[in-house]
Amino acid sequence: MFVQLQLILLSVRLVPLNILIKYYSISGNTKAVANIISENIRNKGHNVLVSNINEKESPEAFDLIFIGSFTINNGKLPVKTKNYLKWLIKDNNFNIPKFSVFGTGDTQWAYFCRAVDEMEYHLNKVTDVIGKLKIEQHPVNQQQKIIKYINEVMEAIQFEKN
Numbered sequence: 001m002f003v004q005l006q007l008i009l010l011s012v013r014l015v016p017l018n019i020l021i022k023y024y025s026i027s028g029n030t031k032a033v034a035n036i037i038s039e040n041i042r043n044k045g046h047n048v049l050v051s052n053i054n055e056k057e058s059p060e061a062f063d064l065i066f067i068g069s070f071t072i073n074n075g076k077l078p079v080k081t082k083n084y085l086k087w088l089i090k091d092n093n094f095n096i097p098k099f100s101v102f103g104t105g106d107t108q109w110a111y112f113c114r115a116v117d118e119m120e121y122h123l124n125k126v127t128d129v130i131g132k133l134k135i136e137q138h139p140v141n142q143q144q145k146i147i148k149y150i151n152e153v154m155e156a157i158q159f160e161k162n
């Protein structure tokens with residue numbers, strides 16, 4: 001009985017989710033984080049699409065969307081990130097799935113990775129935001145931090161989906 005229950009729980013947990021990783025990156029740092037997230041989630045058996053901020057897929061095709069952006073000019077959201085959020089939240093009437101936010105920045109600036117907080121703020125008005133990750137510049141030596149973030153987000157979404 002216990003073994004049967006375990007098998008049922010296991011099979012429920014293994015249902016692959018459709019996940020979009022949307023990012024905006026100019027010099028490659030945020031793109032590198034997006035690729036690490038993508039590789040890790042694919043290895044967990046989920047369907048993943050990684051896509052640049054210029055592409056506009058319907059969010060309704062996904063169970064979860066990660067959105068990543070760098071921060072510009074004293075804590076500002078880049079215009080393209082702002083426009084994407086406007087398209088997503090205001091210009092359409094989408095049924096918006098859960099989101100998770102990430103970004104890269106530079107602690108030499110006054111508002112480190114503030115774009116991540118601003119994305120969270122706007123998205124929280126229309127959906128649940130699960131998890132937030134801020135990375136200093138290139139993620140090359142920050143893999144453990146990223147993997148911890150991914151694991152926490154995936155556990156939270158799978159808990160809700162079951």
Ligand SMILES: Cc1cc2nc3c(=O)[nH]c(=O)nc-3n(C[C@H](O)[C@H](O)[C@H](O)COP(=O)(O)O)c2cc1C
Pocket residue numbers: 024025026027028029030031070071072073074075076104105106107109110111112113114136137138
């Ligand atoms: C003009 C300029 C302004 C910036 N302003 C900020 C800022 O206010 N806060 C921050 O955390 N990083 C700031 N940065 C750093 C970038 O966000 C950081 O280098 C980021 O990793 C770049 O991402 P990308 O490689 O994906 O394009 C700024 C960079 C530039 C060139």
